[in-house]
Amino acid sequence: MPPANHTVDAAEVAALLERGRTLSTPVLRAAVDRLAHPMDTVAAYHFGWIDALGRPADGDGGKAVRPALALLSAEAAGAPPETGVPGAVAVELVHNFSLLHDDLMDGDEQRRHRDTVWKVHGPAQAILVGDALFALANELLLELGTVEAGRATRRLTVATRKLIDGQAQDISYEHRERVTVEECLEMEGNKTGALLACSASIGAVLGGADDRTADALEAYGHHLGLAFQAVDDLLGIWGDPESTGKQTWSDLRQRKKSLPVVAALAAGGPASERLGELLAADAKSQDLESFSEEEFATRAALIEEAGGRDWTADEARRQHAVAVGALDRVEMPSRVRDRLTALADFVVVRKR
Amino acid sequence: MPPANHTVDAAEVAALLERGRTLSTPVLRAAVDRLAHPMDTVAAYHFGWIDALGRPADGDGGKAVRPALALLSAEAAGAPPETGVPGAVAVELVHNFSLLHDDLMDGDEQRRHRDTVWKVHGPAQAILVGDALFALANELLLELGTVEAGRATRRLTVATRKLIDGQAQDISYEHRERVTVEECLEMEGNKTGALLACSASIGAVLGGADDRTADALEAYGHHLGLAFQAVDDLLGIWGDPESTGKQTWSDLRQRKKSLPVVAALAAGGPASERLGELLAADAKSQDLESFSEEEFATRAALIEEAGGRDWTADEARRQHAVAVGALDRVEMPSRVRDRLTALADFVVVRKR
Numbered sequence: 001m002p003p004a005n006h007t008v009d010a011a012e013v014a015a016l017l018e019r020g021r022t023l024s025t026p027v028l029r030a031a032v033d034r035l036a037h038p039m040d041t042v043a044a045y046h047f048g049w050i051d052a053l054g055r056p057a058d059g060d061g062g063k064a065v066r067p068a069l070a071l072l073s074a075e076a077a078g079a080p081p082e083t084g085v086p087g088a089v090a091v092e093l094v095h096n097f098s099l100l101h102d103d104l105m106d107g108d109e110q111r112r113h114r115d116t117v118w119k120v121h122g123p124a125q126a127i128l129v130g131d132a133l134f135a136l137a138n139e140l141l142l143e144l145g146t147v148e149a150g151r152a153t154r155r156l157t158v159a160t161r162k163l164i165d166g167q168a169q170d171i172s173y174e175h176r177e178r179v180t181v182e183e184c185l186e187m188e189g190n191k192t193g194a195l196l197a198c199s200a201s202i203g204a205v206l207g208g209a210d211d212r213t214a215d216a217l218e219a220y221g222h223h224l225g226l227a228f229q230a231v232d233d234l235l236g237i238w239g240d241p242e243s244t245g246k247q248t249w250s251d252l253r254q255r256k257k258s259l260p261v262v263a264a265l266a267a268g269g270p271a272s273e274r275l276g277e278l279l280a281a282d283a284k285s286q287d288l289e290s291f292s293e294e295e296f297a298t299r300a301a302l303i304e305e306a307g308g309r310d311w312t313a314d315e316a317r318r319q320h321a322v323a324v325g326a327l328d329r330v331e332m333p334s335r336v337r338d339r340l341t342a343l344a345d346f347v348v349v350r351k352r
Numbered sequence: 353m354p355p356a357n358h359t360v361d362a363a364e365v366a367a368l369l370e371r372g373r374t375l376s377t378p379v380l381r382a383a384v385d386r387l388a389h390p391m392d393t394v395a396a397y398h399f400g401w402i403d404a405l406g407r408p409a410d411g412d413g414g415k416a417v418r419p420a421l422a423l424l425s426a427e428a429a430g431a432p433p434e435t436g437v438p439g440a441v442a443v444e445l446v447h448n449f450s451l452l453h454d455d456l457m458d459g460d461e462q463r464r465h466r467d468t469v470w471k472v473h474g475p476a477q478a479i480l481v482g483d484a485l486f487a488l489a490n491e492l493l494l495e496l497g498t499v500e501a502g503r504a505t506r507r508l509t510v511a512t513r514k515l516i517d518g519q520a521q522d523i524s525y526e527h528r529e530r531v532t533v534e535e536c537l538e539m540e541g542n543k544t545g546a547l548l549a550c551s552a553s554i555g556a557v558l559g560g561a562d563d564r565t566a567d568a569l570e571a572y573g574h575h576l577g578l579a580f581q582a583v584d585d586l587l588g589i590w591g592d593p594e595s596t597g598k599q600t601w602s603d604l605r606q607r608k609k610s611l612p613v614v615a616a617l618a619a620g621g622p623a624s625e626r627l628g629e630l631l632a633a634d635a636k637s638q639d640l641e642s643f644s645e646e647e648f649a650t651r652a653a654l655i656e657e658a659g660g661r662d663w664t665a666d667e668a669r670r671q672h673a674v675a676v677g678a679l680d681r682v683e684m685p686s687r688v689r690d691r692l693t694a695l696a697d698f699v700v701v702r703k704r
Contacts, residue, residue: 036517038524084518101483105476124457127479128520131453134483135513138490142506150502154494161487165388172390 013346015192016339020067023081024088031089031136035129042121044127048099048112050122052271062112065228066091066199072340084203085137086140087152087297091199093122093137094156098163098195105171106254113245134160144206152205159198166191170256177283179257181266185226188259192232192320193225200224200340216329220340221324232317233258234309235352237300243352249296253288253307255279261317263310271305278302314349361588364699365425368691372419375433376440383441383488394473396480398452400464400663404472414464417580417699418443418551424692425569428684436555438501439490442508445489445550450515450547452482457523458606463518465597477578486512496558504557507566510652511550518543522608529635530607533618537578540611542582545577552576554691568681572692575675582668585610587704589652601648605640611667616660623657630654668700 032043048059067088074084091331102108103116110116118126141153142326169187173179174321200221201214209217235244236251236258244250245341251258266278280297281287303309358652362478384395396402400411419440426436455468456462456478462468470478493505521539525531534590553566554572561569588603588610596602602612634640655661675696679689 036520039516039520052355097483101479105479123475125521127453128516128523128603130483131449131486132484132513132516133415133515134642138505138509139513142502142509145502145506147499147502150497150499150505152495152504153490153502154497157487157490157494161491164391164480164484164487167389167485168391171480328363 004261009342010346012339012342014347016068016343019087020069020071021064023071023085024064024067024092025086027089028092028139031093031140032133035132036123038130039129042117042125043096043133045120046096046117046129048114052115059112063350063352064092064342066095067255068343069196069199069221069224069340070203070267072336072343073200073206075203075336076206076217076330076340077209077213078333079203079207081203083196083207086144086149086345087156087202087206088240090137090141090152090156090197091195093133093140094160094163095195097134097137098167099129100126100133102167105167106308107238108254110246116317131283143274148208150207152202153217155202155205156198159194162190162194166194174255176257177263177280178265181262184257184259184262188229188233189222191224192229193222196228197221205334205346213330216326219326219329220323220344223326224320224344224347226317227323227344229321230259230312231348231350233260234312234316237303238309240351245352248293249300252296252299255282255288255292259306260303260308261313263315264303264306266309267306267311269278269306271302275299275302320344320348353514360700361694364691364694368420368424368583368695369416369554371433372421372423372440373416375423375437376416376419376444379437379441380444380552383445383492383628384486387484390473390477390625391484394469394477395485397472398448398469398481400466404467413464415546415702415704416444417695418447418548421548421551421573421576421692422555423521424688424695425552426559427555427688428569428682428692429556429559429561429565431555431559433555435559438496439494439508439554439558440551442489442504443495443547445492446508446512447453448548448672449482449485449489450512451650452478452485452520454519454617457519458678460606462598472561478661500558500560504554506555507554508550511546514542518546525609526607528609529632530617531614532612533614533692536609536611536614539576540585541578544581545574548577548580549573553679560690565682568678570679571681572675572696575671575678576696576699579668579671579675579696582664582671583700583702585612585666589655590661592703597704600645602649604648605643607634607640611664612660614660615663615667616658619658619660621658623654624659627651627654627658672696672700 032040036042041054047053048057050058070091071082074081086087099111100117104118104123105110108116109119117129137156138153141149141156151315172189173187186208197218201217204217205214236256237249237260241248247253264272324341327340383555384392387395393406397404402408403409408441421435422440422443426433428637451463452469455463456470456475460468461471489508490505493501493508518539522543525539531589549570553569556569557566588608589601589612593600599605676693679692
């Protein structure tokens with residue numbers, strides 16, 4: 001699913017992600033070191049720096065799209081990438097606060113190929129360390145003591161509230177029989193769009209950008225987030241477990257009303273109706289765990305036949321186009337614009 | 353246990369607490385109304401504004417010491433009490449964020465004579481609404497958009513991190529056989545002192561006070577918090593369930609290593625040793641639920657005999673004196689000083 005008229009320079013994107021990691025990780029580790037024991041250890045486990053027995057590990061800390069965006073965002077405002085580092089770290093802290101809490105609320109046992117924190121260290125530590133990372137994010141920004149840092153913290157706080165709204169919607173949708181495509185997009189805008197929007201603007205805000213510039217970069221990040229999530233929803237059903245680190249048919253096992261599902265249900269026609277009947281019956285069953293691979297494969301095939309897979313792939317491309325279009329509203333060095341565009345391209349072609 | 357050389361003017365304290373409630377509650381309710389459904393309902397239940405079925409209620413919202421302090425704090429800096437209102441509300445939001453999460457982590461089923469949020473609405477809502485209240489606290493302050501609000505948010509963030517550290521220590525101490533008096537005081541300073549310190553200074557910071565004034569008011573609040581917690585620890589063992597809304601011997605049922613317990617264990621002598629043997633045996637038992645009232649009464653009597661009750665009552669008086677003494681470091685209208693003193697007096701003589 002490559003975006004129309006774009007080829008992705010994989011090496012350039014890899015270098016951008018690597019730069020984000022290289023500049024932000026030492027600051028992130030120093031921030032986590034401020035936590036009282038045993039929260040520092042629990043957080044280090046979550047970030048993949050140590051294993052469950054406390055031995056040093058070289059874990060998968062995630063794709064690091066957010067730090068890469070925060071650094072590019074500073075450059076978009078004419079500041080050096082380093083100006084975006086506290087923003088990159090604050091956004092990563094908020095992102096990981098939400099992962100710790102969401103994994104517990106959702107009962108997810110695996111993340112990044114490893115047991116989740118609540119599985120290893122218990123629910124109380126997952127709550128507590130999540131809280132601590134959230135507080136730490138604000139602390140890191142506010143101790144800069146500048147007007148810009150105050151503005152950045154305010155934007156981050158608004159994004160965090162949306163993130164929480166999105167998780168609340170996600171949970172409530174799991175208990176409902178029908179969710180509209182619009183409701184699903186709103187939830188995903190909150191749950192994924194808001195923090196990517198903040199990542200794409202926080203560096204610029206720290207670099208002294210005006211609200212107009214910050215808002216345009218937010219719009220880029222918001223639509224990039226929706227594209228990102230559409231791809232995530234595709235991977236959640238058809239992704240390769242080897243790449244994603246999740247089970248096969250992961251989102252179907254969790255009854256997630258993700259975009260391919262709600263789009264298929266809204267499409268009408270025989271496959272859509274048959275899917276609706278099956279999912280309605282599933283909703284009454286307590287136990288999807290006992291389902292065979294074939295039963296999930298049947299549902300996935302119906303989603304595809306009803307057009308849910310294609311619609312979601314198109315949606316990823318549409319959001320990608322809107323994101324890249326938003327960049328036209330900001331004056332920035334063309335090299336920075338090219339890099340932001342390359343990152344957007346990467347998001348829609350990734351396999352994990 | 354009235355503090356030496358002070359009589360408490362009950363009517364004046366009641367008026368101060370009432371003023372804090374009257375000025376802050378409408379702003380608090382408007383803030384909670386910003387939450388997406390069903391988080392608004394869950395929060396309204398937590399604050400006692402509705403019952404478990406959603407019917408309006410006139411619940412017990414707590415003593416409201418923190419809002420009263422925040423308003424006095426503004427006056428201590430020469431500002432009108434209204435200047436402290438966003439601070440009062442932010443501190444209440446953070447306090448209630450911590451209650452929601454702590455009740456879940458600790459498995460506490462009752463608060464203010466009612467079932468806790470996780471009991472009524474489930475663990476996910478307790479986590480989510482707690483997160484939302486924390487974010488809302490920062491949002492309310494930062495949208496003031498002033499330099500003072502940035503400073504106030506930074507102080508609140510530092511206090512919140514200490515609050516989380518204190519809860520982490522509290523949890524880890526429950527699994528340890530011995531906790532020193534110093535460790536217990538450090539935990540209580542984090543868990544209770546930090547947010548009372550912030551309450552007592554946040555109004556002044558919003559009113560433009562310099563760091564010296566804010567720090568002195570923080571010191572007053574910190575020691576007031578330690579006095580408050582010492583009294584809480586006494587009420588947690590010997591409090592009247594009718595007044596406290598908790599079970600008899602509440603802290604002993606929860607194996608809390610509170611001040612009377614650690615002081616009694618540190619005292620030495622026959623009662624102290626016998627208590628140590630009993631608690632060591634209890635620690636190996638999974639099930640204190642089956643204990644009779646007499647078994648808890650025996651432990652409480654040993655704590656008292658070993659001097660833990662008297663030591664804790666003395667500690668409340670000592671911290672009260674240090675708190676009131678810190679007020680001498682700040683120039684403020686004598687009427688405000690008298691009121692801060694009256695509030696400190698109230699904290700050590702309260703029965704709930």
